Amino acid sequence: DTEVTQTPKHLVMGMTNKKSLKCEQHMGHRAMYWYKQKAKKPPELMFVYSYEKLSINESVPSRFSPECPNSSLLNLHLHALQPEDSALYLCASSQGTGVLRTGELFFGEGSRLTVL
């Protein structure tokens, strides 16, 4: 069983809606990630928070807004999305990185988003 919990598992929204995806981990990890995955493609990095600060933003459109309220929680706020944003959104966490430390990612099961 995964130790990273994502909700909701499925979300259908219109282009004018505002919704949020949530992610929670209780492993004491200090880095949390959002990935987007389209069918038959690898996960694509969107954002990384380390120690609750935004560390990486891979030039993601502003209609996606991440938030890290505390070290266990990660949100992705969605607003004015386009149909092409429909995908599986994966949250992951890791202990932290450094050349001599492992960066094993623990993934949640994902939130399947459909934008109508």
Added chain:
Amino acid sequence: SQKIEQNSEALNIQEGKTATLTCNYTNYSPAYLQWYRQDPGRGPVFLLLIRENEKEKRKERLKVTFDTTLKQSLFHITASQPADSATYLCAPGTGTYKYIFGTGTRLKVLA
């Protein structure tokens, strides 16, 4: 630009044979490389990590090699089983939080 390419999009092999998957990277100097397994509709699951100073790593029926000169990692599954059918992803690690996945290989083990 940085690229991570895995040998083939899909690989079919007979049960009991050894599956060999390739991960080639360019414009990277990874300190380590990770391999993940992903089943349809689920998140990737970590399998193995190999560091730049390690030639080979094993875990049960899995073996990974890492050649920094060739800029390549090979992932082997011996005595493959239909339950090994999945997509396998490699991800070089550079000591930053920027984990980029390779293109992935969909492995199908035929009974």
